[in-house]
Structure formats: C-alpha cells, structure tokens
Amino acid sequence: MAESIPHGVDAAHDDHGDHHQQSFWQKYIFSTDHKMIAMQYMFTGMAMGLVGAFMAYTFRMQLAFPGDLVPGFGLVTPANYNALVTNHGTIMIFWVAMPVLLAAFANFLIPLMIGCDDMVFPKINRLSYQIFLLSTIVLIASFFVEGGGFGGGWTAYPPLSGKPIYNLTPLGCTLWVIAVGLEFIAFLLGGINFITTTMNARAPGMKLYDIPIVIWMIVIASILFMLSVGPLIAGAIMLVFDQTLGTAFFDPDKGGDPVLWQHLFWFFGHPEVYVVLMPAIGITAEIITVFARKKLFAYKTVLHTAFGTGVLSFTVWAHHQFISGIDPRMANVFTVTTLLISIPIAEMMFVYIATLYGGAITLTTPMLWALAFIAEFLIGGVTGIFLGASGADIYFHDTYFVLAHFHYTFYPIAIIGTFAGFTFWFPKMFGKMMNETLGKIHFWGTIIPFNLIFIPLFVLGAAGQHRRIYDYTGFPELAKYQDVRVFATMALLVMLAFQLVFFYNCLISWRSGKKAGNNPWNSNTLEWTTSSPPGHGNWKELPTVYRGPYEYSTPGREEDFWPQNVPN
Amino acid sequence: MVSYFIPALSTYAGDIDFIIDLIFWLVGFWFLLSEGVFFWLIVRYRKKEGVPAEYITGETPEQKRWITIPHFLVLFCDIFILYYAIAAWYEVKQNLPEPQATVRVIGQQWAWTFVHEGPDGKFDTADDITEMNELHIEVDKLYHYKLSATDVLHSFSVPVFRLKQDAIPGRVITGWWEATGTGEFSIQCAELCGIGHALMGARIFIETPERHAAWLAEQSSVEYAALTPSQSVKE
Numbered sequence: 001m002a003e004s005i006p007h008g009v010d011a012a013h014d015d016h017g018d019h020h021q022q023s024f025w026q027k028y029i030f031s032t033d034h035k036m037i038a039m040q041y042m043f044t045g046m047a048m049g050l051v052g053a054f055m056a057y058t059f060r061m062q063l064a065f066p067g068d069l070v071p072g073f074g075l076v077t078p079a080n081y082n083a084l085v086t087n088h089g090t091i092m093i094f095w096v097a098m099p100v101l102l103a104a105f106a107n108f109l110i111p112l113m114i115g116c117d118d119m120v121f122p123k124i125n126r127l128s129y130q131i132f133l134l135s136t137i138v139l140i141a142s143f144f145v146e147g148g149g150f151g152g153g154w155t156a157y158p159p160l161s162g163k164p165i166y167n168l169t170p171l172g173c174t175l176w177v178i179a180v181g182l183e184f185i186a187f188l189l190g191g192i193n194f195i196t197t198t199m200n201a202r203a204p205g206m207k208l209y210d211i212p213i214v215i216w217m218i219v220i221a222s223i224l225f226m227l228s229v230g231p232l233i234a235g236a237i238m239l240v241f242d243q244t245l246g247t248a249f250f251d252p253d254k255g256g257d258p259v260l261w262q263h264l265f266w267f268f269g270h271p272e273v274y275v276v277l278m279p280a281i282g283i284t285a286e287i288i289t290v291f292a293r294k295k296l297f298a299y300k301t302v303l304h305t306a307f308g309t310g311v312l313s314f315t316v317w318a319h320h321q322f323i324s325g326i327d328p329r330m331a332n333v334f335t336v337t338t339l340l341i342s343i344p345i346a347e348m349m350f351v352y353i354a355t356l357y358g359g360a361i362t363l364t365t366p367m368l369w370a371l372a373f374i375a376e377f378l379i380g381g382v383t384g385i386f387l388g389a390s391g392a393d394i395y396f397h398d399t400y401f402v403l404a405h406f407h408y409t410f411y412p413i414a415i416i417g418t419f420a421g422f423t424f425w426f427p428k429m430f431g432k433m434m435n436e437t438l439g440k441i442h443f444w445g446t447i448i449p450f451n452l453i454f455i456p457l458f459v460l461g462a463a464g465q466h467r468r469i470y471d472y473t474g475f476p477e478l479a480k481y482q483d484v485r486v487f488a489t490m491a492l493l494v495m496l497a498f499q500l501v502f503f504y505n506c507l508i509s510w511r512s513g514k515k516a517g518n519n520p521w522n523s524n525t526l527e528w529t530t531s532s533p534p535g536h537g538n539w540k541e542l543p544t545v546y547r548g549p550y551e552y553s554t555p556g557r558e559e560d561f562w563p564q565n566v567p568n
Numbered sequence: 569m570v571s572y573f574i575p576a577l578s579t580y581a582g583d584i585d586f587i588i589d590l591i592f593w594l595v596g597f598w599f600l601l602s603e604g605v606f607f608w609l610i611v612r613y614r615k616k617e618g619v620p621a622e623y624i625t626g627e628t629p630e631q632k633r634w635i636t637i638p639h640f641l642v643l644f645c646d647i648f649i650l651y652y653a654i655a656a657w658y659e660v661k662q663n664l665p666e667p668q669a670t671v672r673v674i675g676q677q678w679a680w681t682f683v684h685e686g687p688d689g690k691f692d693t694a695d696d697i698t699e700m701n702e703l704h705i706e707v708d709k710l711y712h713y714k715l716s717a718t719d720v721l722h723s724f725s726v727p728v729f730r731l732k733q734d735a736i737p738g739r740v741i742t743g744w745w746e747a748t749g750t751g752e753f754s755i756q757c758a759e760l761c762g763i764g765h766a767l768m769g770a771r772i773f774i775e776t777p778e779r780h781a782a783w784l785a786e787q788s789s790v791e792y793a794a795l796t797p798s799q800s801v802k803e
C-alpha cells in the first residue's frame with residue numbers, strides 16, 4: 001500500500017541512509033541530485049527565456065516604430081537587429097526549449113516517474129549542467145565582444161557565417177558557434193543518462209508499457225537528438241575552422257560548398273523540432289489524463305506513432321531547402337515525406353481529442369495550458385502543410401507566413417508546454433499549491449495576446465513580407481501594413497506584462513501557498529507517491545509497480561484513480 | 569487567398585495560388601472540424617457531481633476507428649495536395665520553356681545587378697545593358713534568368729510572379745518567367761545576407777513592348793561603353 005511507505009517532507013530527507021549536513025555549495029551548486037540539476041536547468045532556461053523575450057520586445061518595437069529609440073535598449077541599428085533576431089532564435093530553441101523541456105523535466109521526472117533514487121550516472125549529469133552553464137556564459141559573452149553579437153541567422157548559413165568580412169562580427173560568430181557546440185555536448189551527456197536510466201533503473205514490476213508517455217517521449221527525443229547531432233557537430237567544427245583558420249569547407253571561392261552546411265544543419269534541425277516537441281506532447285498527455293480522469297486513448301498507438309514520427313523526421317530535412325539551389329527534382333521526394341509526417345502528428349492530436357471523450361474534465365490551470373497546447377499546436381500543424389507542399393512554398397519561403405507558422409509550433413512547445421508542466425508539477429517540486437486565480441489570469445493574459453501577435457503575421461506573410469528585415473516602411477507594397485505591425489507589437493507588450501503575474505504567483509505560492517501533500521491531483525504515477533518535495537534519494541523504500549500509469553475511473557473501484565504502486 | 573493581398577502577374581502565379589487555395593480549404597475544413605470537436609468535448613464533458621468518467625482504453629479496433637478513419641481521410645487529402653503541389657513545382661522549377669530573352673541576375677552585398685543581352689542577343693558584348701536595382705522587362709515575353717551571387721547567399725524574390733530562388737556563389741541557376749500584366753513592383757532579397765539585407769530591395773518594371781522598346785533605345789544611347797561589362801560569371 002502507498003500508505004505503508006513512510007514519507008513526509010522532513011522524514012524523507014533526514015532519514016536518508018548516509019545523509020550528512022550539506023554545505024550551500026554541495027547542495028545548490030555541485031549537487032549530483034537529479035532534482036537539483038533539474039532546477040538548475042529550469043531556472044537557467046527560464047532566465048534565458050527572459051533574455052529571449054527581451055530581444056523579441058526590442059525588435060518588435062523597432063518594427064512598429066522604426067528608427068525610434070527602444071526603451072531599455074536604445075537605437076536598433078541594422079547590425080543590432082540581425083544580432084537580436086539571430087540570438088533570439090538561438091536562445092529560444094537551444095537555451096529555453098532544450099534545457100527546460102528536455103533537460104529540466106527529464107531530470108526531474110525520470111527517476112521520480114520510473115521509481116529510482118537518481119540518474120544512473122549522477123556525475124555525468126552534473127557535468128552536463130556545468131557544460132551547459134559554460135555554453136550560456138560563452139553565448140552571452142558573444143554579445144559583448146568587439147563587433148557585437150553574431151547576426152547571420154540562427155541557421156547560420158555560410159558564406160555569411162563563415163567569413164568575418166561578410167558578417168562583420170569576427171569574434172561574435174566564432175563564440176556563437178562554440179557556445180552552440182558546447183551546448184550540444186551538454187545535451188549529449190544528458191541524453192545518455194535519460195536513455196540509460198529509463199532502460200535500466202525502473203522500479204520492480206514496471207514493464208515497458210507501464211512507463212508513462214512523457215518518459216517515453218523524453219527517451220525518443222534523446223535518441224533523435226543523439227542520432228541527428230553528430231553531423232551538425234562536425235559541421236560546427238568545419239565552420240569554426242572556416243572562420244578562424246581559413247579553411248574552405250563552405251567557401252565556394254576556394255572550392256567549398258555552402259549548400260553542404262544547409263544539409264548538415266537541417267538534417268539536425270528538423271529532428272530538433274521533434275526533440276523539443278516530444279517532451280511537450282508527453283507533458284500534455286500526463287495532464288490531460290489526470291484532469292479528464294481518463295485513460296490515455298490508445299496508449300500503445302501513441303507510442304508507436306511517436307517512434308514512427310521520430311524515424312520519419314530524418315527524411316524531411318530538405319523541405320527547408322526547396323528553393324536553395326538543390327536539384328529541383330529532389331523537392332518532389334521531400335514533399336512526399338513531409339506530407340507523410342503530417343499523418344502521425346495528426347494522429348497524436350486525434351488521440352488527445354479522443355481522450356477527452358467521456359471524461360470528467362476539471363479546468364485547473366495546468367489543464368488549461370495542456371488544452372491550449374493542443375488548440376494552438378493544431379494551427380502550427382495545419383499551416384505547415386502550406387510550407388511542406390513544394391509549389392506553395394515557392395511563395396511562402398522566408399516570409400512572415402513561415403515565421404508565424406513556426407511560432408505556432410514552437411510557442412506551444414516551449415512556452416505553453418513549460419507552463420503546463422511547471423504548474424502541474426509545482427506542488428511536487430516545492431511542496432506548495434500554486435494560486436489558481438493568479439494562474440488563470442496569467443493563462444488568459446498569455447494565450448490571448450499570443451494569438452494577437454501571430455495571427456497578423458500570417459497576413460503579413462501572405463502579403464509578401466519577408467523575414468529578417470529591420471524596417472519595412474521602405475517597401476512601398478508593405479508600408480501600408482504598418483498598423484498591423486504596431487498591433488502585433490502592442491499585443492506583445494500586453495503579453496509580457498502578464499508574465500509578472502506568473503513570477504508573482506511563483507513567489508507567493510512558494511512562500512505561503514497551501515501545503516500540497518503527496519498527491520494533490522489524485523494522480524497515478526509514481527512521483528506522487530513520495531513526499532512533496534521529495535527528499536534526497538526520493539523514496540525511503542523504492543516503490544513496486546503493479547500496472548500502467550493511466551488507470552483512471554477503472555470500473556469496480558471506489559476511487560477514480562489507481563496508483564501504479566498500489567497492489568491489486 | 570494570397571491574390572487578395574497581392575496581384576498575380578506571371579503565367580505560373582495562378583498555379584501557385586491554386587495550390588495555396590486548395591490547401592487553405594482542405595486544411596481549413598479539418599482544422600475547424602478538429603477544433604470544433606475539441607471545444608465541444610471540453611464543454612460537454614465538464615465534470616459534473618456524481619458523473620464519473622467513462623473507462624475507454626482506445627485499444628479495441630472498434631474504438632480505434634475514431635482515429636484511423638480521420639487518419640485515412642487526411643492521407644486522402646494529402647494525395648490531392650501532393651498532386652497539385654508537385655504539378656505547380658514542376659511548372660516553375662523543373663520545366664524550362666524556350667526563352668525569348670535572357671537576363672543575368674547577380675546578387676551581391678547589397679544590391680542587385682541585372683544584365684540584358686542588348687540588341688545583339690548575346691552576353692558579354694559592348695551592347696549589353698546593365699541595370700542596378702531596377703529591372704525593366706517586357707510583358708508576355710518568356711524570359712530565362714541566370715542567377716548568381718558574388719559573395720554570400722541571396723535570394724531573388726519577385727512576389728507578384730510568385731517566384732523565389734536562392735542565389736549561390738559559385739553557381740549559376742537558370743529559371744524562367746513570363747509576365748502577364750504591367751506595372752511597377754518590388755523585388756526583395758529573401759535570404760539574410762548581412763547588415764544591408766533590408767536594403768536589398770529592387771524594383772521591377774513590367775512594360776508593354778512599345779514602352780520597353782523606348783526604354784531600350786534610351787539605354788543604348790547612354791554611353792554604355794562606360795558601364796562595366798557585365799560581371800563575367802562562368803556558366
């Protein structure tokens with residue numbers, strides 16, 4: 001019985017076998033505890049999210065009021081603009097989505113949801129965070145060196161990125177590549193732990209089909225990352241050599257090929273979208289089942305589909321390169337694979353919608369976020385068809401339509417997914433409930449402006465507005481849309497203001513929120529069977545697993561949930 | 569849906585607009601249906617006191633119908649989209665009709681150079697006409713372009729034609745257009761090419777044969793010898 005395991009905040013921590021008083025440094029900085037490393041990733045990622053959002057604020061202000069001083073930044077020169085856009089993209093994907101969704105949630109959830117005391121390689125885990133921190137410092141340093149931050153786009157296409165005489169940021173571009181390279185090494189080390197721990201350290205009784213979907217998704221994401229990142233690391237080394245040693249891997253003047261980089265980049269870059277998507281999809285699955293009190297519809301199908309999506313994601317990369325000078329016949333192959341991948345993704349959405357059928361839904365804050373993920377991601381999904389269809393992409397490529405499309409996929413992943421997971425597991429992480437009213441205010445104050453920012457950008461894209469241009473008023477055909485740009489920027493300001501509600505809520509809930517108890521949401525999965533927050537070593541006695549994670553509303557039971565560790 | 573915002577002025581623009589519209593309607597239908605069902609379920613299955621959730625595994629074939637049928641319908645729609653997308657693509661990028669004239673389009677940080685063959689119909693001769701950031705062409709005439717770049721990647725984008733093609737240093741890429749209406753429109757550089765990228769717009773003047781002939785005559789009388797002969801790009 002769950003109750004037979006002694007727990008409670010103090011008990012779990014103090015009773016842990018070889019426990020000894022830890023200094024501040026041991027506890028917060030050099031800890032090998034997966035939960036502490038998760039928090040380090042979480043808060044570094046969120047802090048970088050603020051940096052990325054500040055950049056979005058800066059360049060959106062420039063677009064709305066070209067040439068005016070931006071409060072808090074000053075004049076946005078063309079060089080500034082390129083550096084801001086480039087680093088906004090880089091940060092949001094590699095320093096927010098990756099550390100928060102993959103590293104932080106994986107670190108926090110894997111041992112707790114599969115029932116073990118820590119990652120199997122705790123020191124490698126700590127090293128992974130330290131390298132990540134180093135990469136963060138290198139990236140931030142790259143903004144302040146002579147010549148300023150790198151402005152060649154987050155895709156860093158050479159020859160622009162390869163030759164300082166073209167990009168005019170001799171140090172910035174090199175530091176940028178080094179930062180990204182270090183970051184990849186950090187996640188490679190992290191991924192080793194995620195996969196190995198899930199495969200080897202599960203609680204007794206937990207069969208493969210008893211693993212919660214979110215953990216499976218993290219494993220799939222880690223595998224995708226590991227299989228795709230190799231070529232890009234090689235590419236990054238080649239690029240640094242081009243920048244600093246005068247080699248010419250990507251320099252056509254000396255026989256190199258710039259398009260080679262694009263293949264290396266997108267062979268990684270497309271699966272990367274799924275690397276961050278998978279954990280977000282997994283998080284929403286956990287939340288939806290809990291708050292609809294439903295079994296996940298077709299668990300095994302979801303799982304197999306996710307693996308299938310992973311495999312397919314390696315076959316679509318050149319849809320980013322339709323018009324970049326590859327043999328035009330290749331586009332036909334990649335159009336077919338791209339439209340094929342719409343099927344498993346659509347299927348996952350259908351599964352989630354089907355899970356709601358017959359449920360008993362309560363709209364808590366985490367549930368609102370999870371539902372919003374589906375509603376918004378659908379927009380990202382359907383608009384992707386326009387870009388995957390080669391003929392239509394000729395027009396849309398590199399316009400604001402693309403920009404709006406990928407923000408409708410990345411924003412649900414990185415921002416909505418994070419808020420969903422964070423508000424859902426906050427009671428477990430900190431032992432306190434979050435304030436629901438503030439949570440809902442924050443939710444609506446984020447979701448409504450989000451749509452008001454990005455729907456107008458679809459329109460601008462359809463009207464032919466291209467990306468990465470710091471001032472559109474010089475284009476006669478586009479100048480008349482200035483009101484639309486101002487509108488999107490205003491919506492951003494509103495959205496940013498509402499983020500204060502979130503931080504305020506975190507702070508007051510953490511200090512004086514209602515005590516959470518072990519299992520405030522009446523969930524089935526193992527993390528809810530230990531104390532909140534779990535102590536060092538997670539459990540006094542490791543749990544045993546008797547069933548799958550989604551036995552909600554099982555017929556013939558008094559309660560509408562049936563934790564995985566409760567014997568029959 | 570795109571032609572609502574911007575005129576379609578090439579022979580293939582209609583094909584591209586058609587595939588965009590087709591996707592818009594197909595995908596729009598599925599999107600509204602999914603969102604509709606989704607919101608309906610949220611409202612319909614709000615928790616009511618004493619009404620427990622149903623236990624549905626979704627594992628039986630009969631239940632799985634609810635996802636497999638939509639999934640086949642999606643596949644069915646994909647086939648139409650594929651057919652028309654590839655047809656439009658073939659028309660624009662693979663099929664190269666015989667040209668009536670050829671222009672060189674050269675991207676460099678941060679300007680477009682356009683070179684016309686001139687009256688003799690040959691490049692690299694004294695009567696070549698070179699324009700900077702302006703492109704004068706004739707309506708209803710089939711042009712080939714020979715696209716190149718001298719430094720970094722650029723992308724030659726003519727929204728009214730629905731034409732876009734990256735320019736790659738070291739390569740010459742051939743494509744085509746035939747304009748179907750006259751006027752003055754924008755050409756943009758669609759690939760980030762450094763700090764002047766935003767300024768790399770040019771204008772395209774699509775002229776009637778008479779206007780174009782007049783323009784040509786005017787150019788030829790200018791001291792073309794003073795202009796640099798077209799950058800010689802190896803083909």
Ligand code: HEM
Nearest residue numbers: 056085086089092093097153154410411414467468469492
């Ligand atoms: C906070 C709300 C956000 C706003 C208002 C915003 C807005 C924008 C805008 C306007 C651009 C294009 C600028 C230009 O091309 O001139 C852009 C670029 C980009 N954004 Fe965001 N964005 C936001 C959040 C995110 C998130 C959450 C992600 C990913 C997780 C993201 C990823 C990117 C990427 C990859 C680019 C392309 C960068 C490049 O062109 O190199 N953004 N964003």
Ligand SMILES: [Cu+2]
Nearest residue numbers: 722757761768
């Ligand atoms: Cu350019």
Ligand SMILES: [Cu+2]
Nearest residue numbers: 757759761765
């Ligand atoms: Cu450009």
